[in-house]
Structures are given as structure tokens and as C-alpha cells.
Amino acid sequence: MKTIKEIYETTQTIQKSEFICTLLPVNSIDEVNNNLSNIRKKYYDATHHCYAYILGNLGEVIKFSDDGEPSQTAGVVIYDVLKKNELTNVLAVVTRYFGGIKLGAGGLVRAYSSSVANTLTTIKTYSLVDCLEMEITFPYAFINQVTKYLVNLKQVSKSFSTLVTLVYELPKDLFNNISKDLVSITKNEIQIKILREYLKAL
Numbered sequence: 001m002k003t004i005k006e007i008y009e010t011t012q013t014i015q016k017s018e019f020i021c022t023l024l025p026v027n028s029i030d031e032v033n034n035n036l037s038n039i040r041k042k043y044y045d046a047t048h049h050c051y052a053y054i055l056g057n058l059g060e061v062i063k064f065s066d067d068g069e070p071s072q073t074a075g076v077v078i079y080d081v082l083k084k085n086e087l088t089n090v091l092a093v094v095t096r097y098f099g100g101i102k103l104g105a106g107g108l109v110r111a112y113s114s115s116v117a118n119t120l121t122t123i124k125t126y127s128l129v130d131c132l133e134m135e136i137t138f139p140y141a142f143i144n145q146v147t148k149y150l151v152n153l154k155q156v157s158k159s160f161s162t163l164v165t166l167v168y169e170l171p172k173d174l175f176n177n178i179s180k181d182l183v184s185i186t187k188n189e190i191q192i193k194i195l196r197e198y199l200k201a202l
Contacts, residue, residue, distance in 0.1 A: 001059055001088040002125040003201045010119045014111050016099025020046075021115040023123065024091045025201075026053060029061075032091050039093050047098040050112060052079035053091040057128060057199055059083065069096075073108035081116040088128060089199070092116050126201035130172040133195040134179075137165045142186045149185060150178075172197065 008023040022039055026032050032053050040049055052064035052075055064075030078092050094115045103111060133156055138146060143164050156167040170178065179192050 001057065001086055001128050003087060003089040003128050004123050005126060005201055006124070008119050008123050010115070010122060012111075012115060012118060013099075015101040015103055015107070017101065017103065017111070018097040018099065019111055019115040020095040020097075021119040022093045022095070023116075023119050024093075025089060026055065026091045027089055027199075029055070032063075035091055036093065039095065043095045043097075045097075046095045048074070048096040049093055050074035050078060050096070051091065051093040052076070052082060054079070054082055054088045056088060057130065059086075059088040069108060069112075070105055073105050074112045077109050077112045078116050081113055081120070085120055087125070089201075092119075128199050129202045130197065131169055131200045131202075132172050132175060132197045133167055133169055134175065135165065135167045135193045135195050136182060136190055137163050137193075138182075138186045138190040140164055142189070145185050146182065149181065167195065169200075171202075 004023065004025045006025070009020065011018060011020045020043065024035050026035060036049070036051060043049070048067045048069055050065060050067045050069055053062065055061035062079060064079040066074040074094065078094060082090055082092055094112050136146070146166070150168055154169040156169055159165045182190055182192065
């Protein structure tokens with residue numbers, strides 16, 4: 001699955017109706033709701049705000065809405081375009097300003113699908129990776145060897161008391177090998193703890 005890190009927006013006019021597609025990165029239903037609220041405020045005088053979102057590593061959380069358009073002509077159409085492009089943690093909102101000419105069911109399906117498809121041609125995607133934060137605690141004698149070994153990983157925090165405590169971010173699939181190497185480097189004088197696991201776009 002892929003995701004995005006930025007907000008993208010494109011506009012097209014069909015039979016005098018204006019369709020504005022906004023594509024946003026989201027990581028939770030709260031973020032979805034906040035973004036929907038912001039778009040409704042931004043385009044407060046629009047006729048419809050049809051949307052779809054997909055969340056989760058496998059795209060297991062989904063929802064879509066026709067927002068007053070005829071059933072099956074907008075929300076599910078937007079969702080289908082996102083799904084076909086293997087996107088997740090994404091919210092797509094297509095805002096419509098009605099231009100006075102009815103498009104019919106087929107015309108609406110084409111309008112909403114093309115609005116999203118056009119926007120997708122402008123985006124940069126990132127792979128979603130299972131990551132974790134690893135906390136390690138060990139004697140000062142090993143600090144140079146440990147930090148040199150972990151130099152390519154992102155250090156999240158560090159603290160020094162009677163022992164050294166460091167927190168690193170790493171892809172989950174590297175954890176077992178790195179743990180074994182750290183045990184070897186410190187001659188088993190190390191405590192290793194997973195603080196949290198999460199998805200991250202890399």
C-alpha cells in the first residue's frame with residue numbers, strides 16, 4: 001500500500017459545474033473529520049462535498065459518502081479510484097459547485113472518477129512501513145560502539161544517569177537482527193524494550 005504526505009488539489013469544469021478534488025494524508029478518523037470540517041468551511045457555499053477515505057496498513061477501514069448526489073454516483077466512485085491505486089491513509093473530497101446542467105448518473109460517475117484520477121497524476125507516493133520505537137539501556141562503556149552501529153537509524157531521544165538510555169526509530173522487520181547484534185556488542189549488558197509500533201510513510 002502507498003500513501004501521501006502532502007495535500008493536493010485540482011479543479012475541472014464539466015457542463016458549467018465546477019469539481020474541486022482535494023486529496024489529504026490522514027492517520028485517524030479524527031483527522032478525517034477535522035479535514036472534512038475544514039473543507040466544508042473553506043467551500044461553504046458549494047452544493048456537495050462527496051468523499052471517501054481509506055485507513056490502515058491493509059486499507060481495512062473505509063467510508064464514503066454521496067453527500068446528496070444520487071446513490072452510487074460519487075462516494076463509492078471516489079473510493080474505487082483510491083483502491084485501484086492501492087492508496088491508504090488518504091482522504092479524497094470532491095467539492096461540487098452545481099452549474100445548472102444535470103449530468104445524469106453516468107455523467108456524474110465520470111465527473112467524480114476523473115476528478116480524483118486527475119489529481120492522482122500530480123501526487124508523490126510513499127510506501128507505508130511498519131515501524132517501532134526501540135529503547136535500549138546499557139553501560140557507558142559501550143556508548144561509542146552502540147551509537148556507531150546505529151548511526152543510520154533515527155535517534156528519538158537520549159538520557160544519561162547511571163546507565164545510558166537511547167530511543168531509536170526503525171523498521172519493524174529489522175528489529176530482531178539489530179537486537180541480536182546489540183546483545184553481542186554489549187556482551188549481553190543491555191536492556192531492549194519496544195515502546196510503540198506504528199505505520200510510517202517512508
